[in-house]
Amino acid sequence: MTNLSHNHPFHLVSPSPWPLIISLSIFNNLICTVSWFHNFYIPSLSLSIPGTLICMYLWWRDISREATYQGCHSINVFKGMKMGMILFIISEIFFFISFFWAYFHSSLAPSIEIGQSWPPKGIIPFNPFDIPLLNTIILVSSGLTVTWSHHALINKNFNETKKSLFLTIFLGIYFSLLQLFEYINSPFTMADSIYGSTFFIATGFHGIHVIIGTLFLLICFIRLLKFHFSSYHHFGFEAASWYWHFVDVVWLFLFISIYWWSF
Structure with missing residues (x-):
């Protein structure tokens, strides 16, 4: 069921932490990868890539909820x-x-x-x-x-x-x-x-x-x-x-x- 409290048919996205977090994670991926290319390995690369994938999953989860259960689309x-x-x-x-x-x-x-x-x-x-x-x-x-x-x-x-x-x-x-x-x-x-x-x-x-x-x-x-x-x-x-x-x-x-x- 669509449960909209406003008087227009558009979806106003609620505040989400994922855009900022995944941007920082991808930026960290870039820094770590460039350092790796210059033979300077940063251990956080092994954590940064899984972190990016987790953020992607959680962001997709929220969008799926909006589309499937909350009726926002x-x-x-x-x-x-x-x-x-x-x-x-x-x-x-x-x-x-x-x-x-x-x-x-x-x-x-x-x-x-x-x-x-x-x-x-x-x-x-x-x-x-x-x-x-x-x-x-x-x-x-x-x-x-x-x-x-x-x-x-x-x-x-x-x-x-x-x-x-x-x-x-x-x-x-x-x-x-x-x-x-x-x-x-x-x-x-x-x-x-x-x-x-x-x-x-x-x-x-x-x-x-x-x-x-x-x-x-x-x-x-x-x-x-x-x-x-x-x-x-x-x-x-x-x-x-x-x-x-x-x-x-x-x-x-x-x-x-x-x-x-x-x-």
């Missing part, structure tokens, strides 16, 4: 959340455009500092038809399974929704493990000219987005098991599926331009 609130998610994804698109811009700036007109060749001399690029192609198949398949899950939810087939969503999460974890294996066996590093830096920053940030998307879908799976979603009231899951499709599309551009085109 009216139609107008849903419209605002959808527009916010769309604008967020657009901002992410421009975020990755900057990486592609840096990559093509150096690859289309290689400078004399890197031998006027691409990839630079001494760089052995990955075979695009090895792990990268397998990861492409995995992500495209996960896009199909999350769409299958969404349509099953709309059609009130909750068993199919759970099966396909679990399969999507499994594929996301599988992708991350394969990318970790690829990084461990990489013949070049981030310090190897502009090729190494653009390769690792573009694919690395995409990998972080895959991990975030997998966590997003995992929270949706937990909420699904707790019957938080219905066939018409499931924006949390819908937003997760939009985000996952965005991750899929970015990977296709990465595979074509960074892996296949440079091979």
